[in-house]
Amino acid sequence: MRRCRSGRCATPDLRMADAARQIDQIDTAARFTAADAEALNARFAAVPTRTMLTTVLAEGLAGRIAAVSSFGAESAVLLHLLADIDRNVPVLFLDTGKHFPETLAYRDELAARLGLTGLINLTPDTEMLAERDESGLRWSYDPDGCCEIRKVQPLARALADFDASFTGRKGFQSATRAGLPRFELDTTDAAGRLKVNPLADWSSDQIAAYFKAAGLPAHPLVAEGYPSIGCSPCTTKVAAGEDPRSGRWKGWDKTECGIHVPGQDDAAGDLPPGFDPVF
Numbered sequence: 001m002r003r004c005r006s007g008r009c010a011t012p013d014l015r016m017a018d019a020a021r022q023i024d025q026i027d028t029a030a031r032f033t034a035a036d037a038e039a040l041n042a043r044f045a046a047v048p049t050r051t052m053l054t055t056v057l058a059e060g061l062a063g064r065i066a067a068v069s070s071f072g073a074e075s076a077v078l079l080h081l082l083a084d085i086d087r088n089v090p091v092l093f094l095d096t097g098k099h100f101p102e103t104l105a106y107r108d109e110l111a112a113r114l115g116l117t118g119l120i121n122l123t124p125d126t127e128m129l130a131e132r133d134e135s136g137l138r139w140s141y142d143p144d145g146c147c148e149i150r151k152v153q154p155l156a157r158a159l160a161d162f163d164a165s166f167t168g169r170k171g172f173q174s175a176t177r178a179g180l181p182r183f184e185l186d187t188t189d190a191a192g193r194l195k196v197n198p199l200a201d202w203s204s205d206q207i208a209a210y211f212k213a214a215g216l217p218a219h220p221l222v223a224e225g226y227p228s229i230g231c232s233p234c235t236t237k238v239a240a241g242e243d244p245r246s247g248r249w250k251g252w253d254k255t256e257c258g259i260h261v262p263g264q265d266d267a268a269g270d271l272p273p274g275f276d277p278v279f
């Protein structure tokens with residue numbers, strides 16, 4: 001049956017059905033824009049973190065959202081805040097196969113203690129691992145490529161189901177994170193996802209005070225001199241007064257694992273120094 005496209009040659013019922021069909025069309029536009037992120041930053045300027053989180057979740061301002069957590073030194077704060085509001089928020093953990101056993105035990109302890117029901121462990125693609133990191137030593141000669149296989153790709157696959165993600169990043173962690181906004185556009189691909197950094201403006205003292213007030217358990221490696229904890233081959237101890245993230249990829253000009261790095265289709269093409277996967 002030919003369909004009237006003008007809307008003038010059909011009965012009202014058919015015109016309504018036609019309108020409904022047009023609404024059903026697949027929308028391939030980006031979910032959010034930089035202007036959306038700016039508007040959210042303006043709306044929540046000076047609004048306490050817990051209130052902001054409650055509103056974002058209750059009003060669905062970020063659409064389908066998941067938290068990305070490393071279950072590292074300070075992760076418990078964001079997870080506790082979220083669990084207080086909604087224990088069912090999906091929590092994505094990049095199970096790279098290279099974590100300290102202490103991190104895996106801490107993940108399980110924290111998830112059970114906070115009653116997190118949405119923990120999802122993301123593992124690397126086994127074929128890709130066999131093809132490109134059969135020895136398991138790629139981290140030693142191509143850490144960007146190793147992160148690409150074990151972190152970036154698994155997260156990209158998982159985030160395809162979401163419109164936004166919560167991160168635990170803070171501005172004080174390193175020079176490259178200074179001035180981090182609460183809301184920003186996720187530029188790792190062109191999907192236009194939102195990245196929400198609820199703790200962006202928190203200080204190290206605030207984090208410590210929250211741990212104490214909430215009675216949160218510390219990651220066991222913090223007491224051993226690790227203020228920032230990632231995969232075991234790429235994490236070293238940090239001396240007092242040093243940048244907390246300076247123990248990550250020590251000896252390499254690499255500061256991020258790639259999950260917060262602009263993708264190749266980013267208009268600015270603005271890769272951080274040293275981020276250069278070999279493949």
Ligand code: SF4
Pocket residue numbers: 096098138139142143144146147148150151230231232233234257
């Ligand atoms: S942090 Fe190190 S071991 Fe972990 S995925 Fe990246 S390069 Fe590989």
